[in-house]
Amino acid sequence: MRRVATVTASAALVAATVLVGTGPAQAAPVGGASATTVAATTSTTAARSGLTAAQQASDYWTKERMRTAISADVLVKKAGAVAGKGLKPTGPARSVPPAAPTVTAASSVASQAGGDISAYVAASATVGKVFFYNPVDGKNYVCSAGAVNSTSKLLVMSAGHCVHGGRGGQWMQNWIFVPLYNYGAEPYGRWSAKYLTAFNAWINDSNLDRDVSYITVYPNASGQQLVNVVGGNGLSVNYSYTQAVTILAYPAAPPYDGGWQQYCQGTTYRPGSENKIALNCGFTGGSSGSVWLRLYNDVYGYVNGIMSTLNSAGVNKSSYFDTAVMDVYNSVAARV
Template sequence: MRLLRHVLLSLPTAAVVALATVGPASAQPVPAQDAGSTTASRALTDDGARIDTHRAAEDVEEYWTPERMRDAIPLTPDDSGAGRSSGTAEQPSGPPGSTPAAPPSGEVRTKITETSVAGKVFFTKPSDGKDYVCSASALNSDSKQMAITAGHCVHEGNGGDWMENWAYVPQYRNGDKPYGTFVAKQLRAFNGWIDDGDLNWDVAMVTTWPQGSDKLVDRTGGNGLSWNYSREQDITINGYPGNKDNGEVQWYCEGRTSDSDGKLALGCDFGGGSSGGPWMRVFDQSSGLGQTNGVMSTIDSAGVNRSSYFGDSVKQMFDDQGSAT
């Protein structure tokens, strides 16, 4: 497998091209306290039915045939429904904090270039009925059932609808699903994203159905969560950019981030399909685990990727969703 390593040099802030569409210039800023609150929704199929039983989850898993997974469209600037950064990025209001990562309960199958903690997300977009693909990662919590991704990979933004048929495939590789498929049970996103498509709040957390008796984090391991850290961090990013190996192989990028108008920035040139992939502090290649300190959100014309900042609001999202089963 080819490797990708990019270390960010000192780059001027460039105009952001989202892995989500820029919305109308007339959008009004959302007050920080409203933008930073969250809303949760039960997961739905594309016919509007709730995924509220194991049988319903199995139906969604069966929907994602190898052909549908292969043909799913990487979410790109023209496809998502996102807005511009219409408010102010969150500033830390307390000391940095982290939650613990967790190894899988069974055999560890980490590779230097890939980790079982990261994978692909597949979903149907309600506004056009087409199938799309993003990236995500497992996040350790009390439930052991949670994944974290970008807001625009669970909700259309700008007052749109929740994505449907949502499913997560850890360490997907050329159609192989070594850890199975984990279907969404409940989705949670920031209101700043849901209402306004504000890229400062492009983060989401998802509770998944177990695979039989196996919960997601028990099967693949799960990262910890970091918040209120400096915007300048040594970071490792994993995901499935559609402009690398057609998105069929997990790629990684590492370097030191910079502050870009309140977001984290790193020049990885990861295109559509990488949205939602984890930005990890203190990544350990031997375990494949780290501390999730961001998720892939945008790319600009210079190939610089950006993530929303993880402050107290992300920690509150984690507290609100992390024990949901």
């Protein structure tokens, strides 16, 4: 059972080094922000005659490509990511409820550890590892992500830089989500992206205040929806900067190896005058896009943040979730 120790957040303020992704498309105004949704594509290296787009994306990921994929934090520097003007509560606190799986029970891996497991937090089948191809540099990358309850039961949340390269970049290709990835084991299979959605402030300006994305995946080969198979987290917006959270992620840079789900628990804080939330987890590259969960019950919780940046002092940060995050969610929740 590989886990990081529980941490308690301090209010230290440190200059951040970010984590990112890609380019243009047709925008639609959503609440106080605008976002763009595009059909996910596969690279020419993934193209296979007679296969669906979902199969092409999935088949691209050989065990070797998955093993050698690079942590996506290196893309942030290339995007020239910047802090925006800052976000703050823009209305009353609102939430979307989580959903239990209906096809098969979510796995509680901690219960398989044996002996005293009181010191462990159960891994969640709603959380997984993301693999994608960046057409700008022709390299393969990894992030983290989490399934979110929605009308379609096909929605995933991750960082903006895990779907698009930001200013001057392009949309990522061959995008797949592997729930509860475990050193090559894929107990819930691979879920290929059908649509990618990112804020235009990220796409056009690499604005870290909008480093959030939504991904609609295809049903699996049996026609089942993702959330019905693994469960789905809820979503919270306009909550205070101070929240007890559990972060579940796949950090891949040392001292981690990206093979298994890690957790960090603590109380978030507002880092200085920034309108973000932060926690001193020390999570490294590969944890980009991981879900920050309120009220985690060892199966699912409420997404209250998405891993965006890290720095050498071990401070991880998320965009603050305001009304616009919920507005974009509402715009894609029923998309199939």
